[in-house]
Amino acid sequence: MIVEANTVRFDAIALDSGATLAPVDVAYETYGELNAAKTNAILVLHAFSGDAHAAGISAEGGKPGWWDNMIGPHKAFDTNKYFVICTNVLGGCRGTTGPGSINPATGCPYAMSFPVITIGDMVRLQKMLIDWFGIDRLLTVSGGSMGGMQALEWAVSYPERVVSAIPIATTTRHSAQQIAFNEVGRQAIMADLDWSEGNYHGKQPPARGLSVARMVGHITYMSDDSMREKFGRRLRGKENFSFGFDVDFEVESYLRYRGSQFVNRFDANSYLYITKAMDYFDLSNGHASLAAALEKTTARFLVISFSSDWLYPSYQSQELVRALRARNRDVAYVELQSNYGHDSFLVDVAEQTDLVRGFLANTFEKAQ
Amino acid sequence: MKKAGFVGELLGRSDYAIIGEIVEPNTKVLDLGCGEGELLEWLASNKGVEARGVELAGAKVRKAIARGVSVFQCDMDQGLADYPDLAFDYVILSQTLQETQQPRKVLREMLRVGRRAIVAFPNFGHWKVRMSMMFSGRAPRTDLFPYEWYESPNIHILTVQDFEALAALEGLTIERRYFLAGHRKVGMLPNLLAEVAVFLVKRG
Numbered sequence: 001m002i003v004e005a006n007t008v009r010f011d012a013i014a015l016d017s018g019a020t021l022a023p024v025d026v027a028y029e030t031y032g033e034l035n036a037a038k039t040n041a042i043l044v045l046h047a048f049s050g051d052a053h054a055a056g057i058s059a060e061g062g063k064p065g066w067w068d069n070m071i072g073p074h075k076a077f078d079t080n081k082y083f084v085i086c087t088n089v090l091g092g093c094r095g096t097t098g099p100g101s102i103n104p105a106t107g108c109p110y111a112m113s114f115p116v117i118t119i120g121d122m123v124r125l126q127k128m129l130i131d132w133f134g135i136d137r138l139l140t141v142s143g144g145s146m147g148g149m150q151a152l153e154w155a156v157s158y159p160e161r162v163v164s165a166i167p168i169a170t171t172t173r174h175s176a177q178q179i180a181f182n183e184v185g186r187q188a189i190m191a192d193l194d195w196s197e198g199n200y201h202g203k204q205p206p207a208r209g210l211s212v213a214r215m216v217g218h219i220t221y222m223s224d225d226s227m228r229e230k231f232g233r234r235l236r237g238k239e240n241f242s243f244g245f246d247v248d249f250e251v252e253s254y255l256r257y258r259g260s261q262f263v264n265r266f267d268a269n270s271y272l273y274i275t276k277a278m279d280y281f282d283l284s285n286g287h288a289s290l291a292a293a294l295e296k297t298t299a300r301f302l303v304i305s306f307s308s309d310w311l312y313p314s315y316q317s318q319e320l321v322r323a324l325r326a327r328n329r330d331v332a333y334v335e336l337q338s339n340y341g342h343d344s345f346l347v348d349v350a351e352q353t354d355l356v357r358g359f360l361a362n363t364f365e366k367a368q
Numbered sequence: 369m370k371k372a373g374f375v376g377e378l379l380g381r382s383d384y385a386i387i388g389e390i391v392e393p394n395t396k397v398l399d400l401g402c403g404e405g406e407l408l409e410w411l412a413s414n415k416g417v418e419a420r421g422v423e424l425a426g427a428k429v430r431k432a433i434a435r436g437v438s439v440f441q442c443d444m445d446q447g448l449a450d451y452p453d454l455a456f457d458y459v460i461l462s463q464t465l466q467e468t469q470q471p472r473k474v475l476r477e478m479l480r481v482g483r484r485a486i487v488a489f490p491n492f493g494h495w496k497v498r499m500s501m502m503f504s505g506r507a508p509r510t511d512l513f514p515y516e517w518y519e520s521p522n523i524h525i526l527t528v529q530d531f532e533a534l535a536a537l538e539g540l541t542i543e544r545r546y547f548l549a550g551h552r553k554v555g556m557l558p559n560l561l562a563e564v565a566v567f568l569v570k571r572g
Contacts, residue, residue, distance in 0.1 A: 302433065321440060325450035330420070332438040334429045354434040362436025 001056035001072065003029050003065070007095055010128050019115035023104070026129050027052045027095025028087040031071055032079030034133070039367060041083045041135045042360075043126060044071065045143030045150040047346075048217075048274055049266060051094035054086035055079075069349045076349070076356040081364070082139065087129060089122045089150075091274050093267035096125070099198070100267040111269055112198035119146070119281045123153040127161070139364055142166035142356070144345035145312060146274070149281050152320070155299045156283060164300040164363045166356060169309050169345045171316035172290055172323075173282035178311065181220050182275040185213035189268045198269050210268045211259030218258050223308040223341030227251065290323040297324075301331040302359045304352060306344035332359065373553040375546075379406045383462060383488040386546045386566045390486055391415055395457035398422070398482060400444055400474075401464040405432030412437070420456075422447030444468055448477040456482040463564075465489045466522045472534065479540070479571050488566040491547075493527030493559040512563055528559040535569055544568040 005027050012022035029052045034041060044054050044067060055071035057064055065086075071077040077084050088096035091114070099114035106113075130138065141151040141162050148170025155165040171178070189195055192209025200206060222230075231251040235241070238248070247253045287293035301324055305317035314335045324331040336351050338344035345352065378384035384407050391397060393415045399408050402421030405428075412419040421439035423429050432439040440447060444464070459482030461474070466489055468474045478485040490512040491497075500508035507517035515522065526534075528547065535542055547554035547562035554562045 300438070318442075322450045325440065326452060328452055328455045330418075330438050331440065332433045334426060334433060334439075334441045336430075337426065351430055355430060358434030358436050365436075 001031070002059050003031065003053070003056035004059045005029050005052050005095055008129060008132055010125075010132075013090070013121070013125055013128065015115050015121045016118045017116050021090075021097060021115060024090070024097045024125060025095065025101070026087050026090075026097075026125055027092075028085055028129060029053055029055075029065075030086075031055050031084045032082055034083040034135070038133075038135050039137070039139065040081065040364070041085060041130075041133070041138050042077055043130065043138050043141045043154070044077065044084055044086045045126075045141060045147035046086065046089065047143065047145035047147050048278065049214075049262070050147070051092065052086050052088040052096075053094075055084065066346065069347075070353065070356070076353040077142075077360070078357070082360070085129070085133070087126055089146075089274065090125045091117045091122070091270055091277060093270040094265075098267065099269035099273055100201070109201045111201065114269070114273060116276060117273055118277050119149050119153050120157065122277065123150050123157060126150070126154075127158055130161070136161070137367075138162050139367065140164040140166055140360060142168070143170075144168040145170055145342065146278055148312075149278065152283055153281075155297045155301070156293055159296045159298045162299045163367050164302070164359070166302045166304070166359065167317075167320070168304045168352070169306055169312045169317075169342055171312050172284065172293075172320050174279050175316070179279045181216060181311070182279055184216050186272050186275060188212040188216070189271060192268075195268060198272075200268070205263070206268045207260075207263045210263050210266065210271060211256070213271060214262040214266075215255040215259045218255060220311045221342045223310065223339060225308060225339045226341055226343075229339070230254075290319065291326040294323055294327050294329065297327075297329060299329075300363055301329065302355065303331060303333040304345070304355065305333075305335045306338045306340070306342070306348070307335055308339050309342045309344060311342040373555070375548060375551050375553055377551070379410060382548050382551055383564050383566055384410075386548075387460060387462065387486055387488065388414070390544065390566075390568055391417060391458055393417070396420075396455070397458045397460060398451075398456045399460045399462070400447060400478070401461065401467075402428075402432060402437070402439060404428050405435055405437035405439055407460070407462070408432070408437045408439075409435050444474060448474070448481055451481040453480055454483055458482055458484050458486055460486045460488075462486075462488045463490065466492075466525050468524065471524045471526075472538070475534070475538065479569070484543070484568060484570045486566065486568055487531070488564060489526060489531070490522075491528050491559070491562045491565050492525040493529065494563055495560050498560075528562055528565050531565065531567060535567070539572065540569045541572060542567055542569050 055065040088094040141154040148167035151167045189209040192206035195206035234250040236253040284290040305314040321333040338348040408419035411417045429441040459478040496510045546566040547558035548564045
């Protein structure tokens with residue numbers, strides 16, 4: 001399945017900060033066919049560094065999508081049955097307007113003049129696209145990590161527009177630890193002299209800073225077990241220590257490789273803006289409690305967490321589920337056993353597939 | 369025509385057949401220790417109930433969710449604590465009361481979140497249990513209580529009379545009671561002859 005990204009331009013979007021962004025582009029891909037009644041649409045939401053390319057092989061890069069193992073014919077999100085949409089988030093760097101986009105007022109990239117955005121803003125832009133499609137209600141909104149935050153935001157902000165939500169390996173708000181890791185990433189970028197207060201366009205980008213930020217990120221996405229299994233203390237292409245600071249260990253080589261790869265596909269300023277949006281996210285903002293924030297929700301929920309995920313630990317999903325139960329909402333929850341840490345939702349999908357497939361089939365049937 | 373006193377099976381179980389009969393259509397039901405959600409699925413498709421379940425075993429929760437039942441993975445105490453008062457028409461506890469740490473608290477919680485509780489349990493007063501104990505002089509083992517004492521999940525075993533005494537102590541009204549031996553309803557001497565008891569109770 002070869003897929004192409006599309007882009008739609010809207011005149012403007014009002015942001016939570018009070019600023020307005022005009023115009024605004026949103027990049028998206030779709031898989032499967034929208035039925036005549038428009039009742040089979042699913043919005044999948046990408047995590048921090050993802051993009052609109054969720055499934056199939058991209059016409060542009062020839063690469064499979066980030067959730068290709070979950071989306072496609074006969075997969076969890078069965079494209080023979082459902083119409084799946086994925087967008088690149090606001091503030092991103094893969095087709096949707098972000099700090100790397102050209103500010104029409106100046107003819108230069110926004111860089112740090114880009115307004116600070118929130119998860120709520122990301123979802124507002126997605127809603128504009130769903131309106132543009134003429135879709136009244138989404139069968140489900142689903143994603144892992146930051147994608148899960150967007151799914152929750154959808155259920156709270158536009159309850160009448162979502163039949164169900166499947167937030168995976170996520171939280172209703174970032175903890176101090178989660179904010180702390182993001183801040184390390186941001187500081188690594190901003191400490192790189194090439195960052196130049198964000199004005200590196202047309203020059204050398206802050207590759208070292210961005211690379212270090214990504215290395216830290218990758219550590220948080222894995223588990224102690226999965227790292228031990230994958231790397232252990234194995235040396236990289238040598239029998240003995242180098243007694244220097246070149247790569248000795250496999251794990252060093254891996255992190256450096258992932259860091260340098262990331263630089264080629266991600267914008268450093270987008271890193272700053274999107275991590276900030278995650279840190280600001282708190283579903284209970286403006287409400288007396290989390291349960292009060294969920295008062296307006298009408299969606300059916302399937303909440304999934306993973307046993308070895310220490311970045312978004314199960315207790316955070318359980319807090320969400322307990323608050324939903326306090327409002328007597330329809331919620332299913334399970335913690336899946338997996339060794340892959342936070343990455344589990346992307347790589348360990350066999351059980352996740354059974355859950356999502358069954359939940360969706362039942363939800364679709366009830367909604368008809 | 370079925371024989372009088374005969375109880376059929378629902379999903380291979382006679383107590384399920386009774387529960388399936390008790391539950392009124394289009395109600396809200398919570399099943400504690402719902403396993404793979406078979407009963408809830410049946411109630412949802414045949415009685416149009418809004419079905420929820422609580423189950424601790426992850427593998428069972430996965431199967432229940434995969435069949436479309438909204439099940440929450442946690443233990444029984446936590447499973448009830450979050451719900452608001454009278455969130456359900458029925459709270460079902462099938463063959464699990466004797467496995468709970470605090471059965472009295474569980475029963476109270478069931479009747480806090482539910483208007484009615486349906487409790488099914490194996491009767492420890494059955495004559496085979498008494499015989500086993502009397503003749504072996506050891507912790508009884510029967511078809512209903514097949515475990516060695518050191519492996520048994522049944523930590524708070526009870527008889528029909530025990531349950532009725534607790535219901536009285538708690539000021540509960542027993543609206544319906546069913547006693548089963550195999551596929552037969554037991555009329556006389558239920559405390560001696562019933563293998564399984566099913567009670568429908570409510571507060572006050």
